Amino acid sequence: xxxxxxxxxxxxxxxxxxxxxxxxxxxxxxxxxxxxxxxxxxxxxxxxxxxxxxxxxxxxxxxxxxxxxxxxxxxxxxxxxxxxxxxxxxxxxxxxxxxxxxxxxxxxxxxxxxxxxxxxxxxxxxxxxxxxxxxxxxxxxxxxxxxxxxxxxxxxxxxx
Amino acid sequence: xxxxxxxxxxxxxxxxxxxxxxxxxxxxxxxxxxxxxxxxxxxxxxxxxxxxxxxxxxxxxxxxxxxxxxxxxxxxxxxxxxxxxxxxxxxxxxxxxxxxxxxxxxxxxxxxxxxxxxxxxxxxxxxxxxxxxxxxxxxxxxxxxxxxxxxxxxxxxxxxxxxxxxxxxxxxxxxxxxxxxxxxxxxxxxxxxxxxxxxxxxxxxxxxxxxxxxxxxxxxxxxxxxxxxxxxxxxxxxxxxxxxxxxxxxxxxxxxxxxxxxxxxxx
Ligand SMILES: Cc1cc2nc3c(=O)[nH]c(=O)nc-3n(C[C@H](O)[C@H](O)[C@H](O)COP(=O)(O)OP(=O)(O)OC[C@H]3O[C@@H](n4cnc5c(N)ncnc54)[C@H](O)[C@@H]3O)c2cc1C
Numbered sequence: 001x002x003x004x005x006x007x008x009x010x011x012x013x014x015x016x017x018x019x020x021x022x023x024x025x026x027x028x029x030x031x032x033x034x035x036x037x038x039x040x041x042x043x044x045x046x047x048x049x050x051x052x053x054x055x056x057x058x059x060x061x062x063x064x065x066x067x068x069x070x071x072x073x074x075x076x077x078x079x080x081x082x083x084x085x086x087x088x089x090x091x092x093x094x095x096x097x098x099x100x101x102x103x104x105x106x107x108x109x110x111x112x113x114x115x116x117x118x119x120x121x122x123x124x125x126x127x128x129x130x131x132x133x134x135x136x137x138x139x140x141x142x143x144x145x146x147x148x149x150x151x152x153x154x155x156x157x158x159x160x
Numbered sequence: 161x162x163x164x165x166x167x168x169x170x171x172x173x174x175x176x177x178x179x180x181x182x183x184x185x186x187x188x189x190x191x192x193x194x195x196x197x198x199x200x201x202x203x204x205x206x207x208x209x210x211x212x213x214x215x216x217x218x219x220x221x222x223x224x225x226x227x228x229x230x231x232x233x234x235x236x237x238x239x240x241x242x243x244x245x246x247x248x249x250x251x252x253x254x255x256x257x258x259x260x261x262x263x264x265x266x267x268x269x270x271x272x273x274x275x276x277x278x279x280x281x282x283x284x285x286x287x288x289x290x291x292x293x294x295x296x297x298x299x300x301x302x303x304x305x306x307x308x309x310x311x312x313x314x315x316x317x318x319x320x321x322x323x324x325x326x327x328x329x330x331x332x333x334x335x336x337x338x339x340x341x342x343x344x345x346x347x348x349x350x351x352x353x354x355x356x357x358x359x360x361x362x363x364x365x366x367x368x369x370x371x372x373x374x375x376x377x378x379x380x381x382x383x384x385x386x387x388x389x390x391x392x393x394x395x396x397x398x399x400x401x402x403x404x405x406x407x408x409x410x411x412x413x414x415x416x417x418x419x420x421x422x423x424x425x426x427x
Pocket of ligand 1: 191
C-alpha cells in the first residue's frame, strides 16, 4: 500500500525510510527499527505506556502515524541514557523503587523527561497533573512522584 | 483502500473530493482504527501547514490543544487544559473537536458563548457557518463530506471576562458530564453556553437576559439565574450521568462562573 518517504531523527540518529501510510509510530519504532523499549497496551491513548517525544513533546505513539514524524525528531526510552550512563531520571526511578513490573516505566520516564524540560522545578501537584495520562497497575504512584521530584533536584544540582 | 498524506491544502481538498475521511490528531479517529475499524479512504492532515496557522481571531483547524492552552483566549485556554492528558493535548486539535461534534466536546461551549463561526473549504470555495448552523445534532454537523474544516473564526472583539469549567467523575482525563462557559462584556452583556446537556452546545437566552441586569456577585437573583439555566438545558441519562444530575450541575456551574465574572468586574 502507498508508502510515503519519511526523513527523521530517532534518538539523534538520521533515518530515511519508506513507510506504509497507515503504519503507526509505535509499529515503526518496534517493528522497523527494533526499538522495543516503547510498549503498547490500551491502544486508546489512555494508559500512556507508548509515550514517546516528538519534537520533545509527549504523544501516544499507538495513535500517531509514522509518516507524521517526517522532518521531526523522535526520542524514545532508548535515547534517554547517554554514554552508557543512566539519565538522572532513570537513576531516581531506581533509587525510589518507582517501578515494580516495569511495563509502564518507559512511558513514565518519557513524561518525566518532557515535564522537567518544560518545568525544571515542578510542585508535587504539577507532577501529578502532568502524569494524568499514565497508568501504573502495580500502584507505584507515590514512589513515581518522589522519583520525579528528586530527579528535578538532581538535575538542578548537576546543571552548571 | 486509499490513504493519502496531504502536504498542502490543495492535496487535502482533492482527497476529500474523492471521499476521503480527514485525520487530524487522531485522538478521536484512531481509537476506532485501533479497535479494528478500517475506513477505506483517509487523508492525513498533520503535514498541512495552512491548518496550523493562527492569525488574529482565526484559529486554524489543525492548531493543537497544547498551543491553545498557552495562546488561546482565556476560557478556551481553560477548556484546553482539561482536555485528556498532555499526550492528548499535543496531538488533538480544535478542528478535530469541532469535526467530532460530540455533545461533550470541551471546545464547543466557548464557540457557542462567543458566537464563533466555522470556516469550511472545498474545491468549490469557502463558506462560513455560525456555530448554531454548523452543529446540528449528536456528532452531526452541516459539513459536507467534500468540505474541510479549515478554521474557527472568533469575533473581532471578545468579552473581557470569560470563564470555563466542567464537571466530571474525576479530576484527570475526564469527559465532561456538564461543561459551561459564561462571558461578560463591560456593558453587562452576558452569555451562558453549556456542553454535555443537549445534542449540541446550547445557549440559555432567558438566563442571559436576567444576568445582564445583575452586577452584585451576592445578588439573591442568582437563585433565579441558576433555576433558568437548569430549566433551559435538555440533558439525557446515559452511562456518564443522569438527566437530573446534569440539570442540577448546569445551574450550579453557570451560577459559579457568573459569580466569578461579576467578582472580577467588581475588583
Ligand atoms: C484518552 C482521551 C481523552 C480525551 N479527552 C477529551 C476531553 O477531555 N475533552 C474533549 O473535548 N475531548 C476529549 N477527547 C477527544 C479528542 O481528543 C478531541 O475531540 C480532539 O479535539 C480531537 O482532535 P483530533 O485532531 O485528534 O481529531 P481526529 O481524531 O483526527 O478527528 C476527529 C474527527 O474530526 C474529523 N476532522 C478532523 N479534522 C478535520 C478537519 N480539518 N475538517 C473536517 N473534519 C475533520 C475527523 O474526520 C474525525 O471524524 C479525548 C480523547 C481521548 C482518546
